[in-house]
Amino acid sequence: MPSVTLTVNGKQATVEVENRTLLVQLLREHLGLTGTHVGCDTSQCGACVVHVDGASVKSCTLLAVQAAGTNVLTIEGLAKGDELHxxxxxxxxxxxxxxxxxxxxxxxxxxxxxxxxxxxxxxxxxxxxxxxxxxxxxxxxxxxxxxxxxxxxxxxx
Amino acid sequence: MYDFKYQKAASVADAAKVIGADGEAKLVAGGMTLIPTLKQRLAKPSALIDLGGIAELKGIRREGNAIVIGAMTKHVDVANSPEVKSAIPALAELASHIGDPAVRNRGTIGGSIANNDPAADYPSAVVALNATVITNKRKIAADDFFKALFETALGSDEIVTAVSFPIPEKAAYMKFPNPASRYAIVGTFVAKTGGNVRVGVTGAGPCVFRWKEAEAALGKSWNGDALKNLSVKADGLNSDIHASSEYRAHLIGVMARRAVAKAG
The missing domain is CATH 1.10.150.120 ([2Fe-2S]-binding domain)
Structure with a gap:
């Protein structure tokens, strides 16, 4: 299985995934970051929006392998400790x-x-x-x- | 999704070699159509060849009297480009209304035209501006590029590398979007370039087409009123839950008149 290294909320992670694994699955199922939601599964609802290299994208419409080497920011990475963004x-x-x-x-x-x-x-x-x-x-x-x-x-x- | 092999292409030649040797392999550009298609198991490619890492396919430059846009240039970058905004504002405006912001942050011009979705926005601009599609093998005139529903002139190992748009005197795009997907139910791009008028229509038929009667009328008089007595036949146009073919035929005229008014 391919291994994907990327930075999520400032921390580097290396994850073994299938080629068909979506970025949202990597976040939720491999890294346990379940703040990013899957709503429609048809790329329309936007519940899965995260930032990849600073731009908002639908993480249900991006393969984990496509995100290799990128910097991902999820909802969990916004607050500074107890202080909300x-x-x-x-x-x-x-x-x-x-x-x-x-x-x-x-x-x-x-x-x-x-x-x-x-x-x-x-x-x-x-x-x-x-x-x-x-x-x-x-x-x-x-x-x-x-x-x-x-x-x-x-x-x- | 069925599983597949995945490879990040190092160069256009590298990608062409793989798709030339394996007819079941597919190129992925921004993936905004392909990945939803794979998720629904509507396609089962043996491999995905990712064009995302090829720097030579990105970027916008002015070449003489044309704007040349690299195939992997994202919609957001066309929408925000100072070169495009000053030379062909209608094209920047079209790009700024494709899909939604997250789609525009990934989707590319090359992916859009190579897929030739009947409701995609870009094909209307390529046709109306008489653009040239540049591939790794040749240059293809807009009129020869779009063949039929999801079909283009691209060969099995041919890859779009850029699109060259001649700068028009006047141009505008008006679309009647599907309220959910923002695809064009009907989109009409009008352009006057070097005295020639071209009208590209997307969303209405199985493939983008030119409305030649409107071109002739606008060639004589660049005014929405010149289209008043023209109508498009509904025969052969798309009909679905969103709009009947008769409604689409009517919208072509409405969008064309609005586009001419907007172009000024």
Missing amino acids: PMQAAFRENHGLQCGFCTPGMVMSAVDLAHRNAHPTEHEIREWLEGNICRCTGYHNIVKAIKAGAEAMAGSR
Whole structure:
């Protein structure tokens, strides 16, 4: 079996996988990082979004072997110890989640947006969320949370 | 997913050798179509040859009066490229609306056109801008490249290396997206280059096509009103749960008029 070495949340990991193993399976089943969720399995819902070399990607649509040598950031890598990442804090403050299933993907996607666009408008946030599906909230509080989170990230720079 | 062999190609020649020798091997570019296809067990390749590590396939440059985009250039990089935005803003805009952000961070122009999905966005731009598809073997004119549903002129050991887009005077793309997938239910790309008008239509038929009556009308008068009395026949167009062929035929005209208005 091929062995894949990559950096996940700042730590190097070497994992034996099959060629067909998806990155999300490597994260969840081999490394026990179950914060990254599998929602639709058809590459549409965005619950599995993580960052690979700084860009948001669907980890259910990337082979683990394709991620060899990359730097992966998952929801578990955002907080600094007990201190939530500003985007996570904004989701909590703005009631940006209900059941929470889509939340890891939403937060990772939102952090990528805030890196590219420090002050996104409501419209830009809604367009950005095309690839993240939430079946509880109706999105309003997610959009509010992302706006607040992006401003908090910009303020802390 | 069925299992397969996996190999990271070191060069285009290396990848061509493998797919030339093994007809069941497949190239993977961004994988945004191929991996979902494999997950549904709709394909069973013997091997995946990953083009992701080949630096020569990436990048955007201006060459004379054309913008040349490497096959492995991601949609996000076309959308954000200062060269593309200033020379062919319609192409940057098209790239910025493919799929969703996570898809644009992986998907590539070469993968999109080599797959020739009937609802993909790029083929309409390749056809309307009269682009040239550059492969490891030859240069293929846009009109000769897209053959049929998921079929192109590419040979068994032929690999797209770049696409060269002549810079138009005016161009715009309008699509009516599927609200879930953001694939084009109908997408119309209009372009005026060196006095010639071309109209590429994607999403509507089994394969991208030119709407030649509209080209003739817009060639005489570059104005959406020139298309008012034209219509496209629904025969042979796609019909599915998202839109009937009649509806798609109607949308081609609507999207073309909007695109002309947007191009200015």
